[in-house]
Amino acid sequence: MLQVISLSKSYDHKTYAVNELSFAVENGHILALLGHNGAGKSTMLRLVSTMLQASSGQVLIDGIDVFGTEADQLREIKRKIGFVPETVNLLEYLTAWEYLFYIGQMYGIEDETLLTSKVNELVERFGITEAREKTTSDYSSGLKKRISIASIMINQPRLLLLDEPTAHLDPIGVKTLKDCLRELRSEGATIMLATHQLDIAEQLADEILIINEGQQLFYGTQDHLREHFQDSDGQGNLESFYSRLLGG
């Protein structure tokens, strides 16, 4: 379970990229993080993934504060986290297969036979062509994204953090991703995704968090959102709620 308590991040002690945000995501739930460009979504995900240090507040993963724990415990926590950044920068000069293999090793999978079979399975599932021949830098941005997503699936993560996961993906890639996320959710994983694709959020998310300039505008379930923002005739979708809320 992920719990965020009064989390803030400021780069210059004047303006805040994330300002006093609090929310929680249960195991087996998907939280969609929505907001304009520059609203603080990526910063939020980078804070939760411990890539950035918070200015104040707490991020609790399974009850452990990631900013206050020892390196050994944090290492164990990070093995449960899978993070796909918006801009995919894979380790260059490795083939796609090697990349997945070494990321598997970083996640602590020591059994090489098991790891090999997992890598082969992911290569097949995500349609990564010429995985043993082509280096990661030779792939198109869509396939790079697939490789990046495949790499975090290798260790069955308990917490998934996805920043614009559908960017650069073709419809088949999007479908594979959605299937994977549903599967992981059913297995009890906690998923947090930042996206501009409202239809993806609508299809997948159990809870929605809308932020603007680092501050929370709405946090709750989709039903909760509908209750608050439905039209006079009782109709409406996420897009119309979002537009009304953010003045689009």
Add this chain to the structure above:
Amino acid sequence: MSKPPHNALLLLKLQLLSGVRKGVLARLFGGTLFSTKTAIILKIVTALVWVGVTCVIPLLTLSDFGEATQIGQSLVRYHHLIINGAAILMFYVGLFIGANLIYELAISENEQLLSYPIVMEDLVHFRVMDVYMTILSFYLYVICPFTCLMFLALGWSTVWTVAMVILTAVLLFAVGLLGANAFLSIAKRLPRRGSDGICITIFLVSVGLFGIAIRLYKDGFFGSATMSIWQWSDLQMSVVSFSSMMDNIVSRPWGIGQYALSLAAGGMLVMFLSKVCVRTFGQAFDRIHLQADDMTARVKRSAAWLSFMNLNRLLRFLPLDIRTLLVKDIVALVRRPRMLVNAFVFVVFLVLIANWRHAAVADPMLFVLYCSSTFIVSRLFVNIIGQERNNILVIKQLAPSISGYLSARAKITFGVSLAVLLPFWGVLIGLSADLALLETVWRLPLLLLNVILASIFVTWYSATFAEFSTDRFKKQDFGIHPVAMLVFWGFGMLVSLFFYKLDLALPAHEVDEMTILLIVAMGVVLAASTAIFRFLGIRRIKRYA
């Protein structure tokens, strides 16, 4: 030092693999042939072959002729200077590696690495191990051949030479770590922006002061005309402890016990410094990480500090970069036999032009000085352009137009040229034994002009490659078309020849026909190469990249 975490070791292995796959062999045989194991073996074998070749060939020459050659004699005569000079150099290498660590933290892919199951402690260990590798490779590739030869020339057996080289490696490694620690200790207390500046300031000021101090001391207190500057420097260096220790070993070879004890002491020193390095680096890391910016702020800063970043790239690992670049250029030529013939014809032409009307290269050292100034500045810059092109945001912010790009490029080229060459000239002035101070100072404007002209050329050259078209940032690793490279080298040589001739003629206030011919030749080459580039078209050039 605690045991490095598993992921830190894995990252180091992947870095080694990446190094090999970027290398010349991988370009020839296909990069993915090499696994991590073969990459490690290849690195070790390359290092051993390098040390072996650089030591064995002169050694065979020594034994063939039965007496020490010029190199051997010089090494024996100036061994204090070599050992202490190597120690000073290693300290500077450490200093720049320390700066490199901070630089890496500020702008590199660390953030990306942290998106993997890696914690900061792993990253710190990885970067520190990376420091070890860099210091060791610098020792192996630059210093070790000289120390090997020196001990052999001093008459040591092969076994003792190897033993002494190991001891020297450990001690100089400690000196390198000391340099890295010195920089990190300063940097961690200062704001992030200052860290690059500190390193450059330390380097420029200390080297400049070193040159001036030697000059004043020699002129003011020493004042002997009978002893060369090298003999004098060696004598001065002999009083310093590190050199004296080696001297004692030379005069009274140690027993195994003494040797093992000193090796253990050196090892302890390295361990201690490593521990300090990890701790200090960790603190510096935390400080920088807490100040981490968002992308927009980072790009703005990068644009503002672009010249500084380039400067750092040049100053750090300068000898290694030049070695790599030379190898890359040579391989590019060797792979194309026709180009090799062209290169040969070109060199013959240059030699002929240099010796035209018996105006032979009268002062080879001066000629080398001009050529190397031009080559180092220009060649490194062409390489940097390739890296810079990857950062599309920086370029866009810095140069919305061609004129903006050219203007920025000219400023950067000139600034970096000065920063790279001024310490070099400073030492030259300090160590010049044969020239009067005034005469040496008078040479500076000429060298400066040489660099300005080379800078203008590089500006033009980089603009040619800048390709202000839609797909200009597609290629990650930017290479050079062999024709362009030949023209580039040739033009550099002509620039150097021009100033060299001008320098020689200046005392007599003469500008001979040779100089006029060179001016014409430069104009022709510039016009011809522009035409060649236009004719070949940018896209054809890109195919070779």
